[in-house]
Amino acid sequence: MFRRLPYPPLVAFVLALAPVAASLQAKQPAPEAILMANPNADHPNYPELAAAMDATFDSDRLAAVQSEKAMQQLAANPALAEA
Amino acid sequence: MRPGLLEERAEDLRILARRQSDRVKALYHPQMLAVYASHLTPEEAASLAVFYRTDSARRLMSRTIDKIGGAEDILFARPNGQPLLQEQVRADIGKVARNVAAKLDGDDLAEMTRQVRARPALRKLKAMRPQLEAIRAAMQNEPLTTEENTAIDEAVEAVFDRRFPAQ
Numbered sequence: 001m002f003r004r005l006p007y008p009p010l011v012a013f014v015l016a017l018a019p020v021a022a023s024l025q026a027k028q029p030a031p032e033a034i035l036m037a038n039p040n041a042d043h044p045n046y047p048e049l050a051a052a053m054d055a056t057f058d059s060d061r062l063a064a065v066q067s068e069k070a071m072q073q074l075a076a077n078p079a080l081a082e083a
Numbered sequence: 084m085r086p087g088l089l090e091e092r093a094e095d096l097r098i099l100a101r102r103q104s105d106r107v108k109a110l111y112h113p114q115m116l117a118v119y120a121s122h123l124t125p126e127e128a129a130s131l132a133v134f135y136r137t138d139s140a141r142r143l144m145s146r147t148i149d150k151i152g153g154a155e156d157i158l159f160a161r162p163n164g165q166p167l168l169q170e171q172v173r174a175d176i177g178k179v180a181r182n183v184a185a186k187l188d189g190d191d192l193a194e195m196t197r198q199v200r201a202r203p204a205l206r207k208l209k210a211m212r213p214q215l216e217a218i219r220a221a222m223q224n225e226p227l228t229t230e231e232n233t234a235i236d237e238a239v240e241a242v243f244d245r246r247f248p249a250q
Contacts, residue, residue: 041120046129049119050112052132056144 099234107225111218118214127204139194143183167223172216172239 096164134140186194199205227235 028205040125043120043125043128045125045132046116046123047112049123049128049132049135050115051136054108056135056141065231 096207099238102195103227103231106228106231107222112223114218115215118211118218120208122207123204123216124213127207130202130204133199134205137198139191143191143195167220169216169220171211172220172223173212176216 123131
């Protein structure tokens with residue numbers, strides 16, 4: 001059961017903001033415009049954005065939520081319940 | 084079940100999980116940056132970084148964590164052990180986001196509207212989603228290292244050794 005930890009990396013959960021923002025926007029930018037290669041790919045603003053997104057999460061709190069859920073799953077295991 | 088047994092395992096696993104999470108995040112960090120760079124100018128990235136450090140963004144993400152328990156596929160190991168698909172990532176994130184959005188009050192919506200208008204780069208988040216979902220699925224499917232598997236086994240065994248010492 002523990003071969004795969006019930007705790008994933010966090011950073012991509014920033015995606016959860018996207019539907020909220022999208023629901024408020026009037027129109028989408030053209031795909032070809034936003035997919036153009038950025039000549040400044042090594043710019044320090046990108047890691048700064050990643051750091052800002054990461055800092056939004058309370059990792060300890062998320063870990064507590066996930067652990068609680070994992071423990072609920074464990075508690076439902078009949079073999080463990082007999083321990 | 085003996086009182087405290089599950090709590091002991093939870094604490095051990097929480098420590099191991101944070102360590103594994105940090106490793107995988109670092110592994111995929113360059114790919115995340117590449118996605119940002121392919122969609123955002125440096126100025127837009129800076130604007131979004133400022134947004135994510137605002138109180139309103141932190142409040143919104145705090146609520147996301149509150150609702151995260153419903154994201155079964157992303158957050159927890161599935162019994163069949165099959166790889167997580169990008170479609171499942173999309174479905175789970177959508178479910179969490181809808182739950183959070185449903186709890187937004189008038190002030191929250193007004194603030195979000197103000198932020199989106201003030202920061203056009205926020206509108207680009209949606210276009211980034213497919214690529215980030217694919218990376219997110221790969222992160223979830225990243226196998227544990229031999230060391231991580233060993234640490235998990237030892238943590239579980241240690242709890243049982245403490246609870247059921249040899250006679």
